[in-house]
Amino acid sequence: xxxxxxxxxxxxxxxxxxxxxxxxxxxxxxxxxxxxxxxxxxxxxxxxxxxxxxxxxxxxxxxxxxxxxxxxxxxxxxxxxxxxxxxxxxxxxxxxxxxxxxxxxxxxxxxxxxxxxxxxxxxxxxxxxxxxxxxxxxxxxxxxxxxxxxxxxxxxxxxxxxxxxxxxxxxxxxxxxxxxxxxxxxxxxxxxxxxxxxxxxxxxxxxxxxxxxxxxxxxxxxxxxxxxxxxxxxxxxxxxxxxxxxxxxxxxxxxxxxxxxxxxxxxxxxxxxxxxxxxxxxxxxxxxxxx
Amino acid sequence: xxxxxxxxxxxxxxxxxxxxxxxxxxxxxxxxxxxxxxxxxxxxxxxxxxxxxxxxxxxxxxxxxxxxxxxxxxxxxxxxxxxxxxxxxxxxxxxxxxxxxxxxxxxxxxxxxxxxxxxxxxxxxxxxxxxxxxxxxxxxxxxxxxxxxxxxxxxxxxxxxxxxxxxxxxxxxxxxxxxxxxxxxxxxxxxxxxxxxxxxxxxxxxxxxxxxxxxxxxxxxxxxxxxxxxxxxxxxxxxxxxxxxxxxxxxxxxxxxxxxxxxxxxxxxxxxxxxxxxxxxxxx
Numbered sequence: 001x002x003x004x005x006x007x008x009x010x011x012x013x014x015x016x017x018x019x020x021x022x023x024x025x026x027x028x029x030x031x032x033x034x035x036x037x038x039x040x041x042x043x044x045x046x047x048x049x050x051x052x053x054x055x056x057x058x059x060x061x062x063x064x065x066x067x068x069x070x071x072x073x074x075x076x077x078x079x080x081x082x083x084x085x086x087x088x089x090x091x092x093x094x095x096x097x098x099x100x101x102x103x104x105x106x107x108x109x110x111x112x113x114x115x116x117x118x119x120x121x122x123x124x125x126x127x128x129x130x131x132x133x134x135x136x137x138x139x140x141x142x143x144x145x146x147x148x149x150x151x152x153x154x155x156x157x158x159x160x161x162x163x164x165x166x167x168x169x170x171x172x173x174x175x176x177x178x179x180x181x182x183x184x185x186x187x188x189x190x191x192x193x194x195x196x197x198x199x200x201x202x203x204x205x206x207x208x209x210x211x212x213x214x215x216x217x218x219x220x221x222x223x224x225x226x227x228x229x230x231x232x233x234x235x236x237x238x239x240x241x242x243x244x245x246x247x248x249x250x251x252x253x254x255x256x257x258x259x260x261x262x263x264x265x266x267x268x269x270x271x272x273x274x275x276x277x278x279x280x281x282x283x284x285x286x287x288x289x290x291x
Numbered sequence: 292x293x294x295x296x297x298x299x300x301x302x303x304x305x306x307x308x309x310x311x312x313x314x315x316x317x318x319x320x321x322x323x324x325x326x327x328x329x330x331x332x333x334x335x336x337x338x339x340x341x342x343x344x345x346x347x348x349x350x351x352x353x354x355x356x357x358x359x360x361x362x363x364x365x366x367x368x369x370x371x372x373x374x375x376x377x378x379x380x381x382x383x384x385x386x387x388x389x390x391x392x393x394x395x396x397x398x399x400x401x402x403x404x405x406x407x408x409x410x411x412x413x414x415x416x417x418x419x420x421x422x423x424x425x426x427x428x429x430x431x432x433x434x435x436x437x438x439x440x441x442x443x444x445x446x447x448x449x450x451x452x453x454x455x456x457x458x459x460x461x462x463x464x465x466x467x468x469x470x471x472x473x474x475x476x477x478x479x480x481x482x483x484x485x486x487x488x489x490x491x492x493x494x495x496x497x498x499x500x501x502x503x504x505x506x507x508x509x510x511x512x513x514x515x516x517x518x519x520x521x522x523x524x525x526x527x528x529x530x531x532x533x534x535x536x537x538x539x540x541x542x543x544x545x546x547x548x549x550x551x552x553x554x555x556x557x558x559x560x561x562x563x564x565x566x567x568x569x570x571x572x573x574x575x
Contacts, residue, residue, distance in 0.1 A: 186388040188348050191381040192450060193405030195373055212400070213391035217436065 010136055015252060016063035017137045021146035023253040027260040028134050031055075035123050036268040042097065042115055042282040044274040048267070049122055055263065056129055063137045070129055081121050088113040098286045111286060140172040145247055163237050170226070178219060185214045292491075294321040294344060299353035301339055313339040314350070315513040326484050328500045329493045330524070331510035333479065337493045338384075341460050344491070345379040346372040357458070360435070377406050380456035383461040386447035390435040395421065398435050399451075401451045406454060422452035424479060433532075441472050443553065459490040469470065476504055499526070501537040502559050522556045527543065539564050547556065 011017075016024070039045045060067060089109050099113035111271055135143075148165035155161050186196060189210045196207050296319040313336040321327055327480050330338045342348040343355050346362045355362040359435045360375045383389070392398035399417035408416065422429065424445040430438075435446055451459070461480065465473035481503060484490045494500065500507055507524045509517035517527050528534045536544075543558050548569070552565045 017492060055295055057416070109315060184383070187342070188383045188386065190343060190347060191376055191383070193373065193376055193403035193454065195405075210391055215392075218388050 008136060010091055012064050012137075014063050014137070016059065016133070018250075018252055019137075019256055020247050020249050021138050021142040022149055022247055023249065024134055025143075025146050025150070026126075027132050027256060030264050031260055032130060034129055034264045035126050037267055037271050039271065039274045041274055042112075043271060045115075046282065047150065048270060049119070052126055053122075056126060060129070063133055065133050065136050065202060070132060073132070074125060074128065075124070075150055077121070080124070081117070085114070085122055086116045095170070097283045135197045141169055141245070142247065144169040144172065144223065147241070149247065160237070165207040173206055174219075176214070177222075181218055185211055185218075188204060194221070222239055292356070293323060293356075294319070295354075295356040296320070296340075296343070297356070297357060299343065299350035301336075301343070301350050303339075305351075313513050314343075315516055316353075317510075317513070318430060319515060321489065321509060324484070324487060324489055326481075326490045326503065326505050327492070328504040328507045328521075329491065329510065330497070330500060330507055332495065332534065335510040336510070336513040336544045337510050338446065338462055339513075341381060341493050343358070344458070344460055345376050345381050347381070351410050355467070376456075377454055378456050379458045380451040380454055380470060382448055382462065382464065384466055385444075386450075387440060387443035389447055389450075390443060393434060394432050395435050395438070396431040396444060399453050402450050402454045414495045416453045416455070417449070420449040423482075424449045424474075441468065442478075450482075455456055456488075459483055460490070460491045462493045463495075464492060465494070465499065471501070482486075495534065497535055497539045498539075501540065509520055511550065520560075524557050543567070 025255070039048065057067075060070070090107070092107070093110050093112045093116070096110035096112045098115070100108045101111050101114070102109055138146075142166050147168065148161055151159065151161040151164070190196065194207045194210055195203070196211075199207075297318050298315055299314055300312070301314040302310050304310050317336075317340060317467050318342075329337045331338060339348060343350060343362065343556040344357060346355075346360075349362060349364060349367040351364060353363065357375060357379060360372065360378075362372065362375070366372075390398050392401060396414060396417045399420055403413040403416050418428075418431065421427075426442065426445055426449070430442070430446075432468070434442060438446065448464075459480075464476055464480065468476065477499060478492060480492065491502070505523060507517070507519065507521050508515055509524060509527075517524055521526075525536050528536065539558055539561055540555060543553055543555050543564055547553050547555065550572075551571055553564075553569070553571060558564050558567060
């Protein structure tokens, strides 16, 4: 179960941990939107990528999220990279700026295809890292409160805001419980001779069934018990309630807001500049005679 | 079918900062056809120790020898260890949660099939095991999820019994049972013992220990602090809050204090106490 550590909340007392969850979610989304601005020229794209990576590393350093755990969790992305490469190579590029890398039959593959694929993958990695910083610095409960707060405008149209937030927080609460349960059932079935680690595909499939069904049964039983316990204590989703933990906006949030807001503004400036300026340095280097 | 535990250590979540040392230098010897209880407070490591006996957990240090099987850190990945589970049956706490097949007989036969016994033979063994735990033919084709809690637990126990292990380990077998069901289950376990099986029960119910077992091992914070007969244990645990002396013994002790001449070591059940009182009265 140790592979589940990716993005799991870890208690630390850092600047980012102490930010308001609502603010953190908003700023993360803002930064992501910024990252997905499409630049015209490869040189701008390259420079901005460098800037993004530096900011991300700084955020990781501040929040003390380990770079190593990020790299480990990105291991599964290789399939995606190869897939994107293949797609970009076989789909002709719109108005390519860079010279032809090679030709397959009548298909001309430009260097643009590789740049495009690399650029997309880099932005995906940035998104994943940002999400990971968010989840590992924010308590799951605070996150659900923040979601609830963002959904408040939907309340007048009878959208079940509180119910969704409650479902979300219960789901998060039960992840560790179900992991324990899984381990317990695995051990019980292992005592009956089930081998989860060896054997062919059919044997393993059988082993998984012996795990999944009892797990479902116990999860359903647990949910019923919990529902009963909530009813007994007079839980009413429509009732007005006060809260033990409050989300508060502090001076830290203002600083963070100004910082990410500034970056976002910078990205827009670069975007406009990029559209107006015709000189692409990378294009110049690639188109130099002799390259 | 001896079990030998030699200086084993075990730690949960070794890398985490909140690593808990569950077993510290535990040594133990269990003879063939023993009826042993392992007692201790919650978190004393008794369940951990039980899982060592059929290699569900592997000690970090030290060896567990069961017959020809050697369980230690060096051969933790050995495929042979699965064969060990055919000889050591472990019934977990609340085993009713492990049922999953469509019918009771299929579920009981599941374990048998996993050890390579196929078809008719597996079903026959399942039927036999079910009868042993007191479930007759009318139960064979029923869905396990429709049964009551006690019946489910019997099916789960039959699932282990059908594998026909020489050593049976029960983790809190009577947890959540009413007194009569507990009594029935314990009588059943005593029956297995008479048929030649080695029985290990893990419990903190001192009444069970007093009535049924011959030998008790007590664990405290991962260490064996007591190994002897139930009566010796009861004088040893005087003053422990969480391990209670059986009520019969308490009554007998009070009577003795008041001047009644009773041999407390002879008293295990309510009937024993009645006999002792009668004897004392006849003498007086």
